[in-house]
Amino acid sequence: MRAWFFSENAYHLLADASEYESIRVQLPNRYYDPKLGADLYHRFIDEWLIAEELGLEIMVNEHHQTATNLNPSAAVVMGALGRVTRKARLLILGNPIANRREPVRVAEEMAMVDVYSHGRLECGFVRGVPYELSAGNHRPTHMMERFWEAHDLIVKAWTSHDGPFNWEGKFFHHRQVNIWPRPYQEPHPPIWITALSPASAREVGAKGYVVACFLTGWDGTQAVFGAYRARRAELNLPEAALDRFAYAALVYTGETDEEGYAGARKLLWYIESNKVPPQYTSPPGYHPISSAVTAMKGSASAGIFRLFKNPAPLDEYMERGLVFAGNPDSVYRQIKKMYDHVGGFGHLLIMGQAGFLDHDETVKGMQVFAREVYPRLGELERDS
Amino acid sequence: MKLDDSRSARTMAAHTPELDWMTVDDVRLEVIERGQGRPILWLHGEEGLDPTAFFLAQLSARGRVLAPSHPGFGHSPNAESIDTVDDLSYLYLDLMAARDLREVVLLGSSLGGWVAAEMAVKCADRLAALVLVGPLGIKVGDRETRDIPDIFALHPDEVRRLQYRDPAAFGVDTTALSDDQLTVIARNREATAQYAWEPYFHNPKLRRRLRRISVPTLILWGGEDRFVTADYYGAAYRAAIPGARLRTIESAGHFPHLERPDALVEAVDQFLGECRV
Numbered sequence: 250m251r252a253w254f255f256s257e258n259a260y261h262l263l264a265d266a267s268e269y270e271s272i273r274v275q276l277p278n279r280y281y282d283p284k285l286g287a288d289l290y291h292r293f294i295d296e297w298l299i300a301e302e303l304g305l306e307i308m309v310n311e312h313h314q315t316a317t318n319l320n321p322s323a324a325v326v327m328g329a330l331g332r333v334t335r336k337a338r339l340l341i342l343g344n345p346i347a348n349r350r351e352p353v354r355v356a357e358e359m360a361m362v363d364v365y366s367h368g369r370l371e372c373g374f375v376r377g378v379p380y381e382l383s384a385g386n387h388r389p390t391h392m393m394e395r396f397w398e399a400h401d402l403i404v405k406a407w408t409s410h411d412g413p414f415n416w417e418g419k420f421f422h423h424r425q426v427n428i429w430p431r432p433y434q435e436p437h438p439p440i441w442i443t444a445l446s447p448a449s450a451r452e453v454g455a456k457g458y459v460v461a462c463f464l465t466g467w468d469g470t471q472a473v474f475g476a477y478r479a480r481r482a483e484l485n486l487p488e489a490a491l492d493r494f495a496y497a498a499l500v501y502t503g504e505t506d507e508e509g510y511a512g513a514r515k516l517l518w519y520i521e522s523n524k525v526p527p528q529y530t531s532p533p534g535y536h537p538i539s540s541a542v543t544a545m546k547g548s549a550s551a552g553i554f555r556l557f558k559n560p561a562p563l564d565e566y567m568e569r570g571l572v573f574a575g576n577p578d579s580v581y582r583q584i585k586k587m588y589d590h591v592g593g594f595g596h597l598l599i600m601g602q603a604g605f606l607d608h609d610e611t612v613k614g615m616q617v618f619a620r621e622v623y624p625r626l627g628e629l630e631r632d633s
Numbered sequence: 634m635k636l637d638d639s640r641s642a643r644t645m646a647a648h649t650p651e652l653d654w655m656t657v658d659d660v661r662l663e664v665i666e667r668g669q670g671r672p673i674l675w676l677h678g679e680e681g682l683d684p685t686a687f688f689l690a691q692l693s694a695r696g697r698v699l700a701p702s703h704p705g706f707g708h709s710p711n712a713e714s715i716d717t718v719d720d721l722s723y724l725y726l727d728l729m730a731a732r733d734l735r736e737v738v739l740l741g742s743s744l745g746g747w748v749a750a751e752m753a754v755k756c757a758d759r760l761a762a763l764v765l766v767g768p769l770g771i772k773v774g775d776r777e778t779r780d781i782p783d784i785f786a787l788h789p790d791e792v793r794r795l796q797y798r799d800p801a802a803f804g805v806d807t808t809a810l811s812d813d814q815l816t817v818i819a820r821n822r823e824a825t826a827q828y829a830w831e832p833y834f835h836n837p838k839l840r841r842r843l844r845r846i847s848v849p850t851l852i853l854w855g856g857e858d859r860f861v862t863a864d865y866y867g868a869a870y871r872a873a874i875p876g877a878r879l880r881t882i883e884s885a886g887h888f889p890h891l892e893r894p895d896a897l898v899e900a901v902d903q904f905l906g907e908c909r910v
Contacts (some may be wrong), residue, residue: 274786383786388830390823526788533822541819545807
């Protein structure tokens with residue numbers, strides 16, 4: 250099992266949430282102090298470097314117009330990390346390619362990071378959260394169609410080496426695609442795709458990419474991984490190896506349970522601070538019609554979007570498998586329980602910094618995990 | 634009979650008329666078809682098509698009303714070939730040709746008014762008159778002026794406050810509606826996003842093209858429309874269409890056919906009389 254250290258690079262130094270309507274899309278950037286922001290950027294890069302020293306891999310993502318994440322370009326920060334790291338695999342999860350107007354530019358950026366890092370890039374593609382649509386003025390309808398066309402164009406740009414090709418699709422038009430540089434890895438960097446529902450996992454399974462679940466808990470994760478495996482069986486494709494499955498959770502390992510819980514409570518800032526009004530959580534066309542109907546009937550919306558609206562105490566998240574926290578034994582047992590429940594997975598994406606978890610606390614959580622928990626995760630695969 | 638309150642108007646029309654279906658080429662449309670006489674084509678806007686709407690009953694006393702749900706709205710299926718307002722304008726030009734409709738009175742509200750205007754700039758051969766009710770579709774201000782409030786970035790309550798003179802009367806208790814009714818609401822919102830997301834509720838070319846409209850044109854505007862105002866947007870529309878008249882309907886917001894159906898139909902009657910069509 251590979252463990253990846255992931256940080257959203259939030260700007261947490263905000264006024265009380267009662268003073269603003271939304272932390273995303275419309276929060277004025279006068280609340281952001283670039284001088285403090287510069288220090289935070291360097292701190293977060295230092296934390297990724299410490300993760301590498303501890304033997305962990307590195308994961309970066311991107312979001313737009315939000316204080317919850319100050320990486321509007323994953324390629325930029327990964328470009329810096331590609332230069333200053335030496336051995337860690339570098340995962341971007343991911344590029345929101347249904348929202349990028351120029352997929353060829355994404356192909357270029359990713360090829361560049363791959364070459365910079367001598368082939369250490371793992372390239373994720375994500376649909377993007379609903380809040381990104383107003384932020385980037387992206388039409389919320391037909392997003393997955395746009396996503397797959399962008400994917401097809403990027404993969405073709407990465408793998409075409411004999412001069413320009415033509416692309417006149419439904420969403421993207423180019424007559425001369427011929428990227429320089431081409432990727433370092435052959436035929437291209439490994440592709441990861443986030444899936445929060447079984448329906449979206451099927452296509453990922455058919456293509457054999459790494460499927461990543463983000464805070465989907467026991468049953469949500471089991472359903473997504475199950476749909477991936479079932480689709481491969483339907484198509485008579487070989488059974489997927491464990492390294493095709495990734496699970497992202499909030500993780501904090503302390504010397505004691507108490508220390509672990511205290512760290513995890515600070516990580517919950519990520520969920521608790523996600524104050525977003527309904528027009529941004531449910532842009533028409535983003536969720537299926539049936540989900541919109543369910544929401545109008547007053548039932549809860551799906552998955553993590555429900556969490557953001559209704560934060561719960563730590564123990565509830567732990568019971569549901571969204572947070573792994575406590576002393577090393579406790580964290581190991583929680584990961585093992587999830588692993589056994591979902592049929593195994595080969596990547597643990599550790600969201601190990603959020604909100605007011607300071608540098609020393611963040612590093613301590615990583616150190617205890619790397620020293621006491623990580624070595625034991627190999628047992629899981631040997632036992633299964 | 635005078636009705637000045639939309640709630641009583643709704644009650645009066647409580648007998649839900651049957652919806653019919655029609656096909657234009659390969660596009661299936663849910664449609665209300667009612668009344669006899671001269672063809673009246675009604676194109677709904679973001680609000681969708683309410684078969685119980687009082688103004689449709691009143692219009693059908695004056696001719697043969699044809700009121701389709703655009704693809705993606707109501708129960709009309711999504712159509713692979715139709716995903717822009719331009720597509721809708723050709724669809725309804727084709728519909729008029731397929732039915733060989735002549736001397737049509739074409740009416741459209743908001744998004745539907747945009748569709749109607751796009752039709753009229755392309756070909757007015759089958760039209761006798763054009764009635765645009767709070768039409769969208771043109772860019773009036775400069776690039777930093779948001780002519781039309783961003784309904785996708787406003788709280789739903791605020792959108793309702795902007796669009797209705799009496800928002801409380803048009804508040805919907807979604808927990809009291811059937812799954813079918815909720816599905817229609819969700820589909821209407823989604824289809825609106827598909828047709829109007831970008832450029833936002835307009836075609837940058839349309840304003841200049843409006844000069845091509847050669848049929849008598851009436852622009853109706855709710856006097857208390859807080860969403861898009863008659864003084865600003867309505868005036869720009871009128872100035873762009875040769876000979877167009879702009880009239881306001883008092884005590885109505887952006888959807889006067891819902892808030893003042895009687896006044897809307899009266900204004901249409903008067904206009905058709907004035908231009909003898």
